[in-house]
Amino acid sequence: MTKQLVSDASDAHLDGPWNTSGDAPGEGRIFTGAWVPARGGVIEVTEPATGRLLTLVGRADPADVRAAGQAARAAQPAWAALLAAARARVVEDAARVMGAMGDVVVRWLMREGGSAGGKAQVEHEHALGFLHHAAAMALEPRGHILASAPPRTSVAERVPLGVVGVISPFNFPLVLSIRAVAPALAAGNAVVLKPDPRTPVSGGFLIAQAFAAAGLPPGLLHILPGGAEVGQAMCADPDIAMITFTGSTGAGRAVGELAGRHLKKVQLELGGKNALVILEDADIDLAARNAAWGAWLHQGQICMSTGRILVHHSLHDALVERLVAKARGLPVGDPLDGVAIGPLIDAGQVARVHAIVEASVAAGAKLLAGGTHDGRCYAPTVLTGVTPGMPAFEEEIFGPVAVVTAFADDDQAVDLANRGNYGLAAGVIGANVDRAARLGARLRTGHLHINDQTVVAEPQAPFGGMGASGNGSRISGPANWDEFTTWRWTTTQPQAPAYPF
């Protein structure tokens, strides 16, 4: 592989053990506890803002999945048999290493994922939060003593599943991988992680580096960048007990079907079309800030992005005026230039966003700002007069588009918010908190934020949606024991009973 990598001094971090170790520099590698050549060739990782080649990594193929599943299954029992405190220490040490890697992590998130600097920093902090939370989880009580007839003792205990397969997306690559990897390991599982092939370093290899430096024994964590075929091989692999998937509803459906056929536990965290309801007593300046943040943060590429801004008709014009002013004022471009709005992940996504905007305008929506792009940078966009049936109202856009719809009363707001099959997050903004909460309780979502926009996540909070936003499972906080372990019931007696025959 002779392709020229970016190479000035500030790019020193772009090379890593995924392409420089061993006897074949430049060859793409994957992580199996060691950095080894991949069977599927090489992935060229490019920078969305510039199109430049950043680095080369190994492309896993289904045979790599098979080998990883076997190695992970072989390594897992010894890890599960360790004192919980020993596992907690490794996870806590990974947090310490990941903390010390802050500058490099943030730079990768900006360059590989197109994250603005603030988003990248918050993502790094959240990743540390997930690691700390997982380390603490390892030491929590994990079972019950059940009522039983003496002298029999009866214990229900949470035990690891074995090997957990993690499939993660590009948009918050570090956090959406770590939120599964860390608790799965802490609970005593081994992990096979497939990051999105567009973000294999921040979604996988940086995590491998942190855990390797923290002393995680080899074989317990495998990082296999690749496409759908690698994810599908994981769903069918006999040594992988569970799949936790974060991504689009379409791919999640395929993952759920295949994992179900192979009798695997499956957790699906999917898309959203999240409503922010702005009531007539809301502070209009705060409401506009919340709407803009929820709709445009990370270019709208967040499952919790505010996908519908539902505003009481009395505030509609004032809100739109503020959104348009913000849209025109926000700097857009290369994250390294300190912008607020970076690029979309790839050209296909730019085309998809633009098609939704154009089709909605053709159906009668008004385009008041944006609607244009420069390369992969899509301008913050404001669409008003958006009604049910228009693509911008119905579809998850995954682009920086503020979709504004006016409502007349609470019943109409609830009806508009609940339309469609997604049910991930909702926000309600109003001065009367009780009333806002009463309206919020009528929304069919897994997350509800009174006086906040829709993009909110914390390591200690159960995350997940209803309807097409998932399969009813939750991840993070108290949900992690449910997700990453299963029950084992054990009874013990001093002597075997003398049964009648």
Ligand code: NAD
């Ligand atoms: P995607 O579904 O195309 O890809 C996600 C991951 O799944 C990638 O690693 C991809 O390679 C893999 N994949 C794709 N098809 C697969 C298949 N058939 N079998 C196995 N693996 C497959 O998603 P995307 O477009 O890259 O990401 C954006 C989507 O993810 C949006 O819909 C967004 O709402 C959703 N998302 C959800 C959450 C959540 O927690 N609910 C968080 C972030 C993103």
